[in-house]
Amino acid sequence: MKTNHESLWALAAAALILPSSSALAADKDASSEEVIISRAGVLPSAILEMTDEPGKWFKDPKSGNSFVVVKPGEAVLIKMTETNTDHTITSLAWQPGASKFPVDQEKPSNSSVTQTFDKPGLYVFTCKVHPYMLGAVIVDDPQTRGLDLGAELQLVTGAKVPSTSDFAKKLLRTFFVTTTPALWRDYRKPNWEVKLPEVEANLGGKVIKLSDLNFSAPNALLQPQTPGVGEVWVDTQFEGVSGKNKYGTATQIDASNWTIKQKVKGVDTNMNNPHNMWTDTAYRYIYQTEWFDKRLTTFDRASGKVYNTQTVGQNPSHAMSNPLNGMLYVALNGEDRVLKLTPGEYPNAVGSINTGPHSGPHGHHITDDGKYMITPNALASSVSVVDLGSEQMTEIPTGGVIPIAAWSGMGHKAYIANLLGTPPAMLSSLTLIDIEGKKKIKDINIAEDYDPISGTHKGEAYGLGPIQTPVSPDGKYVVTANFLSTTITILDTKTNKVVKSLPCEPGCHGVNFGHKKGGGYYAYVASKFANDLLVVDMDKLDIAGRILLVDPKDSQITANFGMGGQGVLPLPLADPGMLAPTLKLAGTGKLTPEVEAWLQLLTKEQRIGS
């Protein structure tokens, strides 16, 4: 305790010192230049708020656009106050030589960034967890004609492309379509019209109009001639729902007649960006991840009734079960682990498997013998192989940029889609992994026939920006949805060469296989920025159908009708190993008559694989 004397002593000392500094200030006549020693920091000229709102993931609160225009020397604040989950703020493309670039937050968080821009041109930002969240800053020198986009773009992959190149134009067009819901492909209209503003853009001296990138295509739905077996679930992740402030539904399609059975909307307090689904052995439940949130929702497959919504961790992306014991594995894309849960109405977390530091596993896959799990580590340029018996994990560096999806095929080999390729040689790639050997076999260039400058593609290998990459149930093919080239590439697993390239929709994303009635398989392809589901006939390697994902009877849908197609779950499961536990239940009374009927439609080849 202080005494009076101590206190007085200190006060006296202070009294002696203070007049000198006051006198100093007084001597200088208190002119503000001399008195104010503080120096102000940066005042941002513009802001981009990261949101969960489809298309507006980096939103300028003034214009509502996903880009802002500033002058050289000005700063932009990018912040995360409008989103339910963690993200990274990461440069996707920037101006070569710009100071303090690239921007990259190593780990997902809710941290903001205030960035000053010195060099005129285009700067594109994304989130490594959700790499289609796009926002841009255009640093425009008022002295030049048109909006300055710069002569070149430095890409996060290490490549540098002229802004007049086909690749840069693809990026620009993709940016505008991705961030403008009015430009998404709506199959309720006769045509898809992409009209950009009549604004001049300066590509390092060459002036173009943004509207030079305009294009138009007819919209034609197509009913597949041969029905499928069972049903197909598609996460229509961007549909607006009445009374909710977050987006997303799960759409159930009857594969026997290609009609929509229902749209599941989850609990009243949002089902925030439902991304990927899985089911249990008896097909009673759907486990639904909420990717822009922290939750897993479990609902009744037949009725859509929600049993349970639980917090599982940051950015749950994909869910998949082990066919040996039914345990459910949910990848936590914003963390470094996969959560292990018991199956049922109320999944119970019983453990978690670390996938490596700063790994951010996205679309994991479990081998159909239940021995291994493979995680593509979106934030780590690596793949982890987990022995599900011992839960021992081995991380394999691959060099791929944003490994996003994995799928294991025959012979314990897995294909990994690298969203942004494998630098320096490959603009677009799949990595082939030897699961038992725990090593990378090779990278496969799926865009080797594409010239990024001219845009010509003379062969079939024309897939840019691969996302989901499943191996067909018969092991013959790998089907990949490529968002940047808007193509589906089909790879022959014997040669690991692309044998076919088919056109897909803007933002094509999720792919999975289902049974074709009478034998064979369909590959179903869902697209974020179109409201149809593509059906690819794997016997013909051609488009067999385009199914509308809009349900005109559902009055609760308020926006982005049928849009946001991502996770695809056809039932019965097409992989023979995944199908086997359900087949074992046939005739035991544990399956509903509906599921029994589906199984009876399967051919011998479909049951055992061929």
Next chain:
Amino acid sequence: MFRLGSSLFLAFVWLAESAMAQSAAKPPDAPVTHLITLRAGTLPSGQMAYEMVSHKIRGPDGQESDLTSRYAAGPTIPGPTLVLKEGDTAEVTLEHGIANSAQPVSIHVHGVHYKIDSDGTMKVLNGVADEAAFPGKPYTYKWNAAPGTAGTWMYHDHAFGSPMVGAEDKGLFGTLIVNPASGKIPALIDGKVTEVDLGDVKREFILWMHETTFWGQELNHIIKGGKEIPLWTNPTLGARQGELVRFHVIGIGTAIHTFHLHGHRWIEPGITSAAGTSDTVNIGPISRTSFIVKAGEGVGPGDWHYHCHVVQHMQSGMMGDFRVIE
């Protein structure tokens, strides 16, 4: 000083006692009424912010004086720092100046006393009224800085966008300082807990910790009449060695921060012993600290770093300098 010779100690005591006697003899400033008009508007970036329109004080004799010129022109983040003294009252009128929006905007204040109709919330929360400004319809709040309300407090919106939450996260926040009626605050000066006369504090630095950014402001008391200077993001705070400066550090948003200032130590409000010295404080949303240091005490001039000690926040640039010059 040296001429005091062997009676140095006694002289010190005498000096101190006479200083005490003088301040005791001088009657404390009589309570006044503050007549304040603020406007909620937007910065060029689109961020929302409060702006000072007018600040007058009315003394017990009815005389008014105008303090408006002490504030920065235009909206700022943080908003204008309002300084009251225990015993003062305030009538704070808020104007709606947010372009292209008819949504209500309010001021909800912490710390001081007010009746339920000055809560700054919507009827859905307070059960009484929509206590917010609408376009063309200002709202007036009445605050009473009653005894026991001294401290550093916050004011913020509690209505815009979300009637339950408001838009504090978008920049609608500011600082209210209620100074104690005694005019004195204990501080750690030259290693000892000392009652500092607030009249001897040369500069006050306001730092709001929001997400991964410090938003700063200086209250300069050297300039006659005082001056509030916006310092925006992660600024350099400057003082001369030996000056008494007061920091107010406040959190907002969702993150938990740890505020650390290099080279300086202080005592937290309520601490009366040097055994409670600290140099790092946890700051959560709408929690705060306030302390006085002697610039460069024991360490001298330099660019003394201040920052959030959460590693991820440091990596995002949540830092600045406390520049102490000779």
